[in-house]
Amino acid sequence: MASSSPIIDSRSIAMVLIGTIAGFFISRIINTTPPPTILGSTKEDSDNKATDLAPPASQQKVPTQEPDDDSDDGEYADFVGYDEECKLVLVVRTDLGMTKGKIAAQASHATLACYKALQKASTKSRSSKTKKNSTLHRWEHYGQAKIAVQVKSEEELLVLQAQAISLGLCAKIIHDAGRTQIASGSATCLGVGPGPRSVVDKVTGGLKLL
Numbered sequence: 001m002a003s004s005s006p007i008i009d010s011r012s013i014a015m016v017l018i019g020t021i022a023g024f025f026i027s028r029i030i031n032t033t034p035p036p037t038i039l040g041s042t043k044e045d046s047d048n049k050a051t052d053l054a055p056p057a058s059q060q061k062v063p064t065q066e067p068d069d070d071s072d073d074g075e076y077a078d079f080v081g082y083d084e085e086c087k088l089v090l091v092v093r094t095d096l097g098m099t100k101g102k103i104a105a106q107a108s109h110a111t112l113a114c115y116k117a118l119q120k121a122s123t124k125s126r127s128s129k130t131k132k133n134s135t136l137h138r139w140e141h142y143g144q145a146k147i148a149v150q151v152k153s154e155e156e157l158l159v160l161q162a163q164a165i166s167l168g169l170c171a172k173i174i175h176d177a178g179r180t181q182i183a184s185g186s187a188t189c190l191g192v193g194p195g196p197r198s199v200v201d202k203v204t205g206g207l208k209l210l
Helices: 002-032 043-053 100-124 128-132 135-141 154-166 197-204
Strands: 086-093 145-151 171-175 187-196
Touching (some): 086 100, 100 171, 100 187
Parallel strands (some): 086 145
């Protein structure tokens, strides 16, 4: 029995040494291993997720810009002595190749520009009787007639605008912002009036219907 003690001691020492070495390497492995990722919540994954949620540039909405309208010089005639229908004529350029929807949008801008200009002029009038008999008032209460005609160049728009202004009519040219179909700043449509039919016809009476 005494002879077996050295063997047991050797085995015990060997086991202690092996355990110490194994513990050392296990602790090194634990200290160098990065903490586990929980549900993909790393910064890189968060950045990728934010990128995925953002819509493509082609689908991002661009703030719309209202087309500019020209400011015509001079005062508008009141046309008090004209007892006839008043109308607004929208002169559209056909050489730009605008779609029907685009034409409708530009004509709407011209209508609003003319209306706001005459409304502003009417507001400046101190006489309530003058306001009641104004061209804008008559146009509003008698059908708001609107006629669409066509031209083929910007030069024609400018000539027609000058003629309308010389007769005391409101004349507004609309320039497109150029975000969709045509070049920025293109003159697309001219609004003439509202004004007495006989006066407006002196400017646009010879043009073809759109």
